[in-house]
Amino acid sequence: MDAHTKRRLPEAEVNGLVHRALGRRAVAARELGAGTFAALWRVRLDDGREVVVKLSPPADATLLAYERDIIRTEAMFYPLAEGTGVPQPRLLHACLDGPVPHLIMTAVEGIPWPEAAERLAEEESRQLRATLGQYVAALHRVKGTEFGYPHLPGMRAATWKEAFLTMVDGLLADAVRFDADLPWPAGEIARAVRAGAGALDEVTEPALVHFDLWPGNILLDLGRRPPRIAALIDHERAFWGDPLADFVSLDVYGRAEHDPDLLRGYRQAGGRLELTEGALTRLALYRTYLYLIMIIEEKPRGFDDADRHDRVVKGLLEQLIR
Numbered sequence: 001m002d003a004h005t006k007r008r009l010p011e012a013e014v015n016g017l018v019h020r021a022l023g024r025r026a027v028a029a030r031e032l033g034a035g036t037f038a039a040l041w042r043v044r045l046d047d048g049r050e051v052v053v054k055l056s057p058p059a060d061a062t063l064l065a066y067e068r069d070i071i072r073t074e075a076m077f078y079p080l081a082e083g084t085g086v087p088q089p090r091l092l093h094a095c096l097d098g099p100v101p102h103l104i105m106t107a108v109e110g111i112p113w114p115e116a117a118e119r120l121a122e123e124e125s126r127q128l129r130a131t132l133g134q135y136v137a138a139l140h141r142v143k144g145t146e147f148g149y150p151h152l153p154g155m156r157a158a159t160w161k162e163a164f165l166t167m168v169d170g171l172l173a174d175a176v177r178f179d180a181d182l183p184w185p186a187g188e189i190a191r192a193v194r195a196g197a198g199a200l201d202e203v204t205e206p207a208l209v210h211f212d213l214w215p216g217n218i219l220l221d222l223g224r225r226p227p228r229i230a231a232l233i234d235h236e237r238a239f240w241g242d243p244l245a246d247f248v249s250l251d252v253y254g255r256a257e258h259d260p261d262l263l264r265g266y267r268q269a270g271g272r273l274e275l276t277e278g279a280l281t282r283l284a285l286y287r288t289y290l291y292l293i294m295i296i297e298e299k300p301r302g303f304d305d306a307d308r309h310d311r312v313v314k315g316l317l318e319q320l321i322r
């Protein structure tokens with residue numbers, strides 16, 4: 001699956017970026033196949049280190065509004081998470097301006113959780129879920145001063161309700177622009193979201209929300225027993241908002257807020273989650289938001305329907321806003 005948003009850059013140019021940034025020559029480089037948005041390269045340096053280069057989409061790529069300059073949020077996330085104890089790649093270099101904005105980070109020795117899942121004993125999976133819960137709670141302790149997307153002044157606000165509604169409206173405008181195949185007209189979705197928006201006022205402090213913590217973005221180290229989480233990666237979709245929103249991305253098709261192991265770790269590390277009526281409404285709003293992204297990004301990325309869980313996502317969205 002090769003998205004239109006992936007920048008095509010010859011190997012020699014990727015190696016040139018690395019050399020200019022780190023002063024080392026590349027002895028081997030290969031593009032990583034995974035990832036559906038950014039182009040990533042794994043590069044071995046002449047001092048033996050391995051790094052990953054993440055390239056922003058080309059300047060003329062067709063993007064959703066919130067994806068513009070999104071590399072800035074990923075660059076911002078690394079230092080914010082640094083003091084939390086959450087494992088992540090080390091950011092070695094961030095070039096946010098110029099013709100090829102990119103990040104260079106350490107390569108993590110680990111495999112994405114879905115590829116590792118079959119090799120885990122049930123008790124190991126449960127312990128890893130609890131540890132993940134602890135890490136998520138640690139991220140949520142990082143607080144901001146405004147709500148919304150760090151990289152987009154137009155999608156930030158002093159209240160969570162205002163920021164979230166602006167984020168939703170941005171997506172719905174994208175849907176109209178790309179003629180996305182929504183299950184309901186955009187105006188009706190906007191009305192349904194506003195009908196539940198009162199619950200957003202319960203959120204008064206902007207927390208760091210990763211919002212892309214599906215298992216593919218969690219790398220596991222199976223080289224030791226018990227296995228451990230080697231890194232959380234792919235921080236670009238983060239925003240300042242309601243910690244509850246991360247429970248949506250943790251299990252896109254399920255209900256992470258009912259996962260006893262995840263919750264045990266989350267609460268042990270000081271995270272608070274109570275499924276009050278307001279919390280359930282907020283979860284439905286965040287699920288709606290995530291499903292909208294999944295439906296609307298299809299066209300600009302150049303995927304065809306069969307590639308993704310289009311119909312499933314539409315069905316889920318319909319259930320939420322019916």
Ligand SMILES: Nc1ncnc2c1ncn2[C@@H]1O[C@H](COP(=O)(O)OP(=O)(O)OP(=O)(O)O)[C@@H](O)[C@H]1O
Nearest residue numbers: 032034035036037038040052089106107108233234
């Ligand atoms: N620092 C790293 N070390 C090792 N592997 C990495 C690293 N960063 C990324 N990868 C690999 O590259 C893949 C894609 O990276 P990433 O998730 O950042 O890209 P993306 O295009 O933003 O993804 P998505 O499709 O989730 O938006 C990861 O699933 C992982 O396998």
